[in-house]
Amino acid sequence: MVVEKVIAKWNCSGRVVEGPTNPMVTPLLTDLYQFTMAYAYWKANKHQERAVFDLYFRKNPFGGEYTVFAGLEECIRLIANFKFTEDEISFIREILPGSCEDGFFDYLRGLDCSEVEVYAIAEGSVVFPKVPLLRIEGPIAVAQLLETPLVNLVNFASLVATNAARHRFVAGKSKQLLEFGLRRAQGPDGGISASKVLLPWGVNGSDPAFRRDLKLIQGASSKLRKLSRFTRSLYLIVPSGKGTKTETRTFFKAEKNISVASNVAAGKLFGIPLRGTHSHAFVSSYMSPDEIIDKSLQSADGSSSCEDFVSLVQTWINKFQLSNSLRGIFGETNQSELAAFTSYALAFPRSFLALVDTYDVMRSGIPNFCAVALALNDLGYKAVGIRLDSGDLAYLSCEARKFFSAVEKEFGVPGFGKTGITASNDLNEETLDALNKQGHEVDSYGIGTYLVTCYAQAALGCVFKLVEINNQPRIKLSEDVSKVSIPCKKRSYRLYGREGYPLVDIMTGGNEPSPKVGERILCRHPFNESKRAYVVPQQVEELLKCYWPGSSDEPREDLPPLKDIRDRCIKQLERMRPDHMRRLNPTPYKVSVSAKLYDFIHFLWLNEAPVGELQ
Ligand SMILES: Nc1ncnc2c1ncn2[C@@H]1O[C@H](COP(=O)(O)OP(=O)(O)OP(=O)(O)O)[C@@H](O)[C@H]1O
């Protein structure tokens, strides 16, 4: 069977393409009309005609001017493993009219994607309307069957990845973002797919871990260090016999560009780092400190043991009440909350983080947290921080910070003022923006519903259009110009300008010479005659690469690991001109065609559009 040959070829280069992550992704995950069309093609003996389809979207989502492309790996996983089981063939036989001939089902039995070629833009790229994300070439019947699953796999993944980019943009680079959306996602697949494509959520150089590492190195000697702006990795330049040698601190490199989620299944499937706090139920499940039976805690270095950690916490509450700077901020804190925090700290002394809004943030949650954190500090542990999940997050975060700073000063605990503050509760682009405008002290955000459900826009609206059959270009006309397809098997390029920004994406006919660095090329709006510009590119990047060669000898791109996809995504987002990225009235990025393709589109348009007759 031919598919074995293809998979064997992939094996040779050391990769077998595994099946789709979601076992529901099978050749049946398509619309009925794909099967009826496939039958009609087969009946007309047209099923093997060579077709070219483009998968693209028409409008950027969320009122923005950019989109992040995701979902490619799952598309290739489907294509590489596309094969009907006997059971599936029986089902198709049941749903199609009894008049369908047996030969069609024999045809389905032998069907795979060994004659299909897939060209795609690299996953994680910033992409724009009308430019094909995928080009599928192959026998028309099988390409047609692929339409629905491919559009499905790209649509949601790209929408969430774009949503994640937009949330990152407003939150700012220095904030840690945690994905909390599984419980609110559209079913299990919505949750898992969203966690997978949080591509732009990488933790960057300003995250707390980075700051800690930087401080450590700065502490060593201010002369003997260097921070690379390009790699954002840290180097220690240390004296050696003949001068200096460079020692790279790779522990930080391993930490950068990670997205963080609470979804455990996604953590297992994709190696996504997992983080979490605790819920209100944990706090309200405690009634009193008497419930804590084992009160002992070893010090962080193991050198001593505190037999009654509960009492140690209580001594800190008493100290707060006697302290000059904290007196009057609170009276009695909630003892059941204090019990819950103490108990959690006993379970996780090295990563203690408390949800402080169950009863009263300022009068109870914060002082209770500080008492437990300082008791931990006595034993050599450093508490991670608090989570705020209700109320005015700007105000409460500032008040919490003031309290932490007052504690640092009053009790001489270095760094306590910088204790982490996480905020959650129905966060979205607008609330993040509002917090920024008001001023706040939040270090990390937990975002659920608005991120994973793509609340602000339900779908990306990807389409799959026939652009060529048997080497004949095809066009789809529409009253609405934005819906007219761009015919031909095309090539696409991104042209970069002098300042390093991408200037324009250009599509050309398949046989046209590619744009060259330093050579002026006319870029035309595909449908608006007056919109055109000459571009002298400083860099030319061909966008479509072969990810599934079928039976051709095209060299094949590897499917990169998720980490590389994230790196690409973050780099590309950072490389965009800022006015394309801003939230309010962003400038549209230019998508164009070559002069030759422009002429051809309009020739074909006139050819295909019937001339009306007025009476
Ligand atoms: N400073 C702020 N500026 C703008 N929006 C904020 C600010 N602080 C919180 N928000 C948002 O206001 C909304 C408050 O929602 P809501 O009134 O349902 O919650 P709450 O009353 O604070 O808490 P809950 O009802 O869960 O106890 C949330 O979407 C939250 O993200």
Ligand SMILES: O=P(O)(O)OC[C@H]1O[C@H](OP(=O)(O)OP(=O)(O)O)[C@H](O)[C@@H]1O
């Ligand atoms: O707010 P989201 O962005 O969707 O983030 C996830 C939310 O899920 C949790 O709340 P939970 O579902 O336990 O209850 P809640 O609605 O009362 O906060 C968590 O405390 C967040 O508030």
Ligand SMILES: O=C(O)c1cccnc1
């Ligand atoms: O870990 C958390 O704090 C969390 C996880 C999911 C939803 N809300 C909160």
Ligand SMILES: [Mg+2]
């Ligand atoms: Mg909530």
